[in-house]
Amino acid sequence: MKLLLAIVNNDDANYVNTGLSKSGFMVTKIATTGGFLMNGNTTFLIGVQDEDVEKVFEIISHFSKKRTVPVPADPIYNPASISTTPAKVTVGGATVFVLSVERFEHI
């Protein structure tokens, strides 16, 4: 079994949630914040059998869009050297971690 941690743009989160649920996957959503842009995003916890990992990737990929976002001109983003801070960054589609699950119990 695997646990997927998927960090998804808030604008895509409802589509990802619906896509996963309609395909029978159980998800937990956590409201999270990106450390660089300080924008809200959504982190999904998805426990799945090994053979379903690729299906989950397909669904997340299908609904997660790439976006170009301006980096706010604020020293917090690069206090040491503001001039090297990029003006824009590409965010997403999604950032997904796959962790092996040692034990799963639904009590």
Ligand code: 2BA
């Ligand atoms: P943020 O940390 O707000 O990052 C937003 C976007 O800013 C990133 O998009 C990336 O394009 C850029 N970025 C982040 N850190 C940077 C840096 N130190 N210098 C220059 N550009 C930087 P994504 O890579 O698509 O990441 C989207 C969100 O996914 C991130 O939001 C963060 O919440 C999460 N994330 C991405 N990689 C991660 C990782 N290795 N560990 C934990 N969270 C991660």
